[in-house]
Amino acid sequence: xxxxxxxxxxxxxxxxxxxxxxxxxxxxxxxxxxxxxxxxxxxxxxxxxxxxxxxxxxxxxxxxxxxxxxxxxxxxxxxxxxxxxxxxxxxxxxxxxxxxxxxxxxxxxxxxxxxxxxxxxxxxxxxxxxxxxxxxxxxxxxxxxxxxxxxxxxxxxxxxxxxxxxxxxxxxxxxxxxxxxxxxxxxxxxxxxxxxxxxxxxxxxxxxxxxxxxxxxxxxxxxxxxxxxxxxxxxxxxxxxxxxxxxxxxxxxxxxxxxxxxxxxxxxxxxxxxxxxxxxxxxxxxxxxxxxxxxxxxxxxxxxxxxxxxxxxxxxxxxxxxxxxxxxxxxxxxxxxxxxxxxxxxxxxxxxxxxxxxxxxxxxxxxxxxxxxxxxxxxxxxxxxxxxxxxxxxxxxxxxxxxxxxxxxxxxxxxxxxxxxxxxxxxxx
Amino acid sequence: xxxxxxxxxxxxxxxxxxxxxxxxxxxxxxxxxxxxxxxxxxxxxxxxxxxxxxxxxxxxxxxxxxxxxxxxxxxxxxxxxxxxxxxxxxxxxxxxxxxxxxxxxxxxxxxxxxxxxxxxxxxxxxxxxxxxxxxxxxxxxxxxxxxxxxxxxxxxxxxxxxxxxxxxxxxxxxxxxxxxxxxxxxxxxxxxxxxxxxxxxxxxxxxxxxxxxxxxxxxxxxxxxxxxxxxxxxxxxxxxxxxxxxxxxxxxxxxxxxxxxxxxxxxxxxxxxxxxxxxxxxxxxxxxxxxxxxxxxxxxxxxxxxxxxxxxxxx
Numbered sequence: 001x002x003x004x005x006x007x008x009x010x011x012x013x014x015x016x017x018x019x020x021x022x023x024x025x026x027x028x029x030x031x032x033x034x035x036x037x038x039x040x041x042x043x044x045x046x047x048x049x050x051x052x053x054x055x056x057x058x059x060x061x062x063x064x065x066x067x068x069x070x071x072x073x074x075x076x077x078x079x080x081x082x083x084x085x086x087x088x089x090x091x092x093x094x095x096x097x098x099x100x101x102x103x104x105x106x107x108x109x110x111x112x113x114x115x116x117x118x119x120x121x122x123x124x125x126x127x128x129x130x131x132x133x134x135x136x137x138x139x140x141x142x143x144x145x146x147x148x149x150x151x152x153x154x155x156x157x158x159x160x161x162x163x164x165x166x167x168x169x170x171x172x173x174x175x176x177x178x179x180x181x182x183x184x185x186x187x188x189x190x191x192x193x194x195x196x197x198x199x200x201x202x203x204x205x206x207x208x209x210x211x212x213x214x215x216x217x218x219x220x221x222x223x224x225x226x227x228x229x230x231x232x233x234x235x236x237x238x239x240x241x242x243x244x245x246x247x248x249x250x251x252x253x254x255x256x257x258x259x260x261x262x263x264x265x266x267x268x269x270x271x272x273x274x275x276x277x278x279x280x281x282x283x284x285x286x287x288x289x290x291x292x293x294x295x296x297x298x299x300x301x302x303x304x305x306x307x308x309x310x311x312x313x314x315x316x317x318x319x320x321x322x323x324x325x326x327x328x329x330x331x332x333x334x335x336x337x338x339x340x341x342x343x344x345x346x347x348x349x350x351x352x353x354x355x356x357x358x359x360x361x362x363x364x365x366x367x368x369x370x371x372x373x374x375x376x377x378x379x380x381x382x383x384x385x386x387x388x389x390x391x392x393x394x395x396x397x398x399x400x401x402x403x404x405x406x407x408x409x410x411x412x413x414x415x416x417x418x419x420x421x422x423x424x425x426x427x428x429x
Numbered sequence: 430x431x432x433x434x435x436x437x438x439x440x441x442x443x444x445x446x447x448x449x450x451x452x453x454x455x456x457x458x459x460x461x462x463x464x465x466x467x468x469x470x471x472x473x474x475x476x477x478x479x480x481x482x483x484x485x486x487x488x489x490x491x492x493x494x495x496x497x498x499x500x501x502x503x504x505x506x507x508x509x510x511x512x513x514x515x516x517x518x519x520x521x522x523x524x525x526x527x528x529x530x531x532x533x534x535x536x537x538x539x540x541x542x543x544x545x546x547x548x549x550x551x552x553x554x555x556x557x558x559x560x561x562x563x564x565x566x567x568x569x570x571x572x573x574x575x576x577x578x579x580x581x582x583x584x585x586x587x588x589x590x591x592x593x594x595x596x597x598x599x600x601x602x603x604x605x606x607x608x609x610x611x612x613x614x615x616x617x618x619x620x621x622x623x624x625x626x627x628x629x630x631x632x633x634x635x636x637x638x639x640x641x642x643x644x645x646x647x648x649x650x651x652x653x654x655x656x657x658x659x660x661x662x663x664x665x666x667x668x669x670x671x672x673x674x675x676x677x678x679x680x681x682x683x684x685x686x687x688x689x690x691x692x693x694x695x696x697x698x699x700x701x702x703x704x705x706x707x708x709x710x711x712x713x714x715x716x717x718x719x720x721x722x723x724x725x726x727x728x729x730x731x732x733x734x735x736x737x738x739x740x741x742x743x744x
Contacts, residue, residue: 200623201438203538203560203598273539317517319537321558 002029004044005420010054010381015354016370025054027377030420034373047422049381052414053349056369057089057378058356060330062154062179062233062257062305065091065122068109069098074310074398076110079330080118081396082308084424086330087413088356089378090121090368091308094154095132102127102138104146111147119423120416121378123149123366128167128178132156137167144174149364152179154233155280159185161218168228177229177255177363180219182240183280187211192321194282198267204320207282209237216240220247223254231363232256234307236281238291245300255363256295257305260329260336263292265403275316275323276403279309296355297346303359306333310399327401332390334382335409342384343410349384356380379417385410386429433530433551434725435542436561437602445567445603448724452571455495455720463719469498472730475528476502477520478555479535484691484715485555485564489532492722498529498730516540517547524550530729533557551729559593565690566599568721572714573646576686580607584682586640587611588671589650589698592619596650596690598627605630614640615650615671616662637671644681649673649689649699667697674700678708686710 007025012035014020024039025032060083066074074082076093083091093110095101101110107124114122126148127138132155140151151171157180158164164178171178188211193199195206216232220243223230232244235256247254261279266286270277277283295301309326316323337355341347347355357380361369368378392405415425437445457463474493478486486502493500503523514522516535523531530551533541538558545552556562573580585604591597591613604611605628612632613624625631634640641647652667678685687699687708695701704711 195621197623197626200592200621201598201627203558203595205559206621273543314515317515319516319535319540319543321537 003420004028005047005417006039006041006044007047007049007054007379007381008041010049010052012054012371013349013353014056014371015350015358016056017372019371020350025371025379027379027417027420030377032371032373032375032377035371047381047415052381052383053353055353055380055382056357056371057416057418058087058334058380059090059092059360059366059368060088060306060308060333061092061303061360061364063091063093063308063330064096064310064326065093066310067097067113068106072398073312075117076113076122077117078396078398079308079310080114080120080122081424082328082330083120084416084418085396085413086332087334087380087382087416088120088330089380089416089418090123090366092123092125092149092364094125094152095127096155100127100132101125101143101148102130102132104139104142107143107146107148120418121368123147123364125150125152125154125179127151128153128158129163134158134160134163137163137170140167140170141174144176148176149366150177150179150231152181152233154179154181157181157183157185157215161222164219165222165226168222168226168230172226172228175365177231179231179233180215181233182212182215182219184211184214187214191282192278193270194267194284196267196285198270202272207280209239209284209288212237212281213239213243216243220244220252220254223247223252224250227253229253229255234259234262234281234305235292235295235301236262236284236288238288241291241295241300245295245298248300255302256300257303257360258292258296258301259305259307260333260340261327261403263289263296264336264340265289270403273320274403275318275320276327276401278320278323278325279307279327280325293340293346296341297351302355302363304333304337304355305360306330310397311401312399316401327403328395328397328399329402330397331395332402332404332407335390335412336404338384338411339409377417377420380413381415381417382413383411383429388412433545433729434553434563435545436554437563437566437599438561442606445570445606448567448721448728449571449574451727452567452717452720452724455723456717463495465495465497467497468727469493469496469730472498472529473527474498474500474726474730475523475531476500477523477531477533478502479505479533480556482534482556484718485534488715488718489555489722492719492726495719496723496726498726516544520544520548524548530726553725553729556595558595560595561599561602562595563599564718564722564725565596566603567725568714568717569600569648569688570603571717571721572688572710573686575713575717576710577645580604580609583609583645584643585609585611585646585648586614586644587648587650588614588637588640588673590619590652591615591624591650592621594650600648601628601631612640612644616667618662637677638680641677641680644685646686646688647673647681649687651690651692652694652698672696672698672700673703675702675706678703688714691715
């Protein structure tokens with residue numbers, strides 16, 4: 001007897017098939033079977049999605065799961081549960097664990113732990129350089145065979161341009177993108193927040209926008225030189241958005257992602273010296289915030305990714321300049337993107353869904369982000385309008401570092417289905 | 430104010446007026462010794478310095494003692510801080526001993542602001558990183574007011590490492606509330622253009638002569654090499670272009686007041702001739718520091734200032 005689930009009466013939005021209509025979705029044995037009106041659900045489970053949006057499973061191409069090495073902050077299991085609670089069916093974990101994911105051994109450890117404990121799909125990203133130290137290349141080819149979907153030294157930008165060039169050549173030959181955390185370390189040295197009126201007012205050392213811009217410029221030129229696929233992580237500066245748009249107009253394989261906090265908050269929105277507002281890149285000026293939102297609307301920026309970065313409370317309970325960078329973000333991504341981009345009419349529902357599905361899947365060449373029959377039945381069901389308040393203390397994540405605790409939202413994830421199984425669902429909608 | 434004193438930026442002009450006028454009450458008449466008061470009798474103040482300081486720490490100690498309070502000074506070296514205790518734990522530990530206020534200096538900007546969110550005890554900021562040094566700005570204002578009718582319409586040149594100066598920030602916040610015109614001057618790398626936007630009435634220049642021209646007050650800042658991540662100006666060029674020398678004084682208004690928060694580096698930012706001249710108010714600043722800190726401690730710790738005022742008059 002096969003396992004069957006029919007999602008009834010949802011508004012099915014799948015950019016990969018140019019689909020936007022109220023339909024039923026039939027899932028059988030973990031695979032998508034059929035999308036059609038009035039599917040007979042007899043003999044299986046049903047999910048009533050009336051008034052909700054049914055989309056391909058959302059992908060977060062940038063998270064930190066902290067395992068191995070920092071299991072006190074997050075584990076593959078707890079992070080995957082937070083992902084499911086945010087409506088994500090697939091997540092890509094950055095290599096800055098301990099040890100760093102710079103070898104097939106670590107890659108295999110992560111995929112094995114994920115196979116046993118994760119409730120969503122986990123795709124590891126391998127390091128560019130050994131120990132992400134920026135000095136010699138990591139075992140990129142063997143990691144690729146072990147399952148990495150991209151390379152990045154996220155958090156530790158590769159300052160040596162020659163090394164980036166070589167890494168791009170490998171990445172190209174392996175058909176994976178190189179993802180750069182764009183930050184010139186000499187320009188950002190000692191900085192704790194965006195350099196501007198606010199940093200001068202608060203007496204905090206600034207991180208100028210140029211520290212991102214010069215790296216994006218350098219890497220785009222290297223992408224042209226090598227023909228590699230190059231992806232800008234957590235883009236935050238207006239100039240960088242313009243440069244990515246320019247690179248695209250030249251036909252280069254350059255893509256970018258933005259985090260919800262970079263289009264939802266500006267430096268002036270931060271609570272003074274509250275480390276829940278401290279991240280890299282930092283919250284920028286309002287004109288950058290606008291540029292990020294407009295970049296996502298125009299397609300200059302391809303995808304939304306959270307940069308989910310768990311840190312336990314005691315690390316964040318310090319002098320601002322001593323606190324680590326980063327905030328958690330898996331559960332607030334859909335509602336913040338609805339709030340800032342969809343509800344004000346900056347993006348259509350189709351574009352909204354594509355930023356979380358088709359686009360990241362394309363960047364990483366994943367066979368995900370679609371509801372085409374035969375594909376794995378990863379489905380995200382979300383609602384556009386019901387009001388709710390985010391309570392971080394109910395988060396399955398092991399960390400609580402977010403500036404969005406207590407924020408009132410309109411709309412969010414309702415259910416997360418991975419390979420035909422409902423792994424999370426909201427009980428009050 | 431009752432909650433402590435974290436910075437000047439959040440104060441109203443009225444708050445500042447109260448402290449400045451009260452500090453006037455605490456200034457000893459010429460050629461007379463300081464009086465001792467009982468206003469804070471039975472109160473305990475902890476002077477917690479995470480950064481080296483002689484004058485500010487001593488000034489708070491004397492201020493507290495002259496008001497009759499007990500004061501205990503702790504410096505970070507040799508304390509639990511060097512054993513790896515977090516700042517929050519250090520403060521909670523001290524807080525459990527129930528002092529009535531904590532005077533705190535810390536190298537991290539915002540450290541007292543961060544702590545004040547978790548600690549029920551009032552905190553007086555004695556300097557936080559490159560952010561604020563509120564009692565310095567108050568004593569500077571007191572010193573100017575000893576020589577001028579008001580702060581309004583004065584032209585005040587602040588010269589030196591503006592970017593890293595908490596003294597400059599607190600002074601800018603204070604003086605701008607009174608409509609003073611401020612010219613901030615320093616080497617370009619120490620003079621971020623955003624300073625113009627932090628408060629009304631601020632101009633910027635890298636030319637020292639331009640800054641001093643027509644100034645009623647010249648505030649020199651210490652070159653804070655320890656607060657810089659790099660050396661933005663060759664040391665030997667500094668005195669040549671930003672050191673205050675006698676020839677500058679003639680560019681300023683007659684009776685210009687020369688100030689410096691100390692400790693001064695003779696021959697680096699100020700020449701001995703100027704520092705020791707009639708125009709210099711540097712030692713008056715030090716003296717006023719005590720009266721101003723008495724006023725601040727009283728406003729933070731004494732429950733009914735009006736009644737205290739009567740007590741003072743009665744003495």
